Amino acid sequence: MTKRYSAFGLFREGLRGHSGWQPAWRTPTPKARYDVIIVGGGGQGLATAYYLAKNHGITNVAVIEKGWLGGGNTGRNTTTIRSNYFYPESVALYDFALKLYEGLSRELNYNIMLSQRGVVTVSHSDAEMEIAARIVNAMQINGTDAELLSREGVIEKAPLLNQSPEARYPIFGGVWQGRAGVARHDAVAWGYARAADAAGVDIIQNCEVAGFIVENGRCVGVETSQGAIRADHTALCVAGHSGVLAAKAGFQLPIRSYSLQAMVSEPVKPCLDTVVLYLGTGTYLFQSDKGEIVVGGGIDRVPSYAQRGNPPVQQAILSGMLEMFPSFGQLKMLRQWAGVVDVVPDSSPIIGPSPLAGLLLNCGWGTGGFKSIPAGGWLTAHLIAKGEHHDISRPFDLERFATGRLIDEAAGSGIAH
């Protein structure tokens, strides 16, 4: 039995030298068959397992992870959560995720450290202000919170921003979403893992899926480094490795893999209490709860599975930071890292059946799939349990690339992933 965490439990363990904690999830040996196999133990896969159990009572489920939980992009991202998209389909998806995030710590009995400190996207010209107004209007019509900020409004949110009249990217105003913010990424993976495990889901780490078992044109299981495991349904939640797994299943996807990098500085005193993104530099940053400045930007210019990030983009991100916050020139950068992200032509995820029957897709999240983990998991679980789309996931089906009903958020909201 999973013990519930509580203030009293924490106090008691404090008195007994923290000797009474137990592992948050089991380390089971894989069974020969399950109802559902989920490939990939990132946030999307773990959330799918949790909602299969919680919403549909399906608990004979295995999550198969080649490394360790959250060791992919879920543990490597910059933790920004928001729903400031343009198209109604996108806002329905990302705002659903945000709403689920708002209740998640309580629901999972696990502190995901959600901090709704707001996100400001800064514009640098009259033309960009018109685009900002268009996005604010779209967000409001789609039923999420958005506000158009003046130059003064932006400066009030982040007083250290470069206010010089000589600035290469002057502040004209921006888009504000107050419910947006950040959460602790590992905690999201761990919270879902613990709750899924408690419901009976087997989480199998250090187990790589090497191929698929196909009978009569249907996927009926996977070949793994720990042997064959069979199931009625298999879901692929492997982010940047979707192309690799799709090739093993005999099809191709509209996906290319790129490295996406981020950096953190040494911790400093509180100086920034919101998330800031410049349309001009493509750099975004915020201050972590520990005081570090967390900085991210665009994807690398070279298709890649190298989990390290390339120097020209690193330089662009850091010069963007200095343009935005000249005083941050004094910061010492501590770490830089990268994840492999799956980039789709219209910058929207793919949720739905794959060309191989019995195999479902949850991929194509690109640079933005952390904010959507609760919704992606919920919708993928729905697809598996009901055998058909939820209204929110239907527009994100793979068939949109043939029908032309793309949800092009790069053009709509300027989100480039």
Next chain:
Amino acid sequence: MQIFPCPFCGPRDETEFTFATEAGKTRPEPAKDVSAEAWSDYLVTNVNPRGATREVWLHQTCGEFFVMERDTVTHAVTGSNAARGGGA
């Protein structure tokens, strides 16, 4: 910074180059007989290989497209050939 070899200009800084597409794709013809699925396959689906690959790149400085053989994990470049005369 990585140095990429342009077959026309020689070794140059990676920032001068733009990735175009995977090599080996043939445009389906004639247009009126091409199904939506085949057209979408041509336009957007990829092999997206982990490891050795052949790709079409543009050297922005001289404006030439060429085929580069590369490894997507190590980033090692093993070949660089003009795209003219087929083979892309």
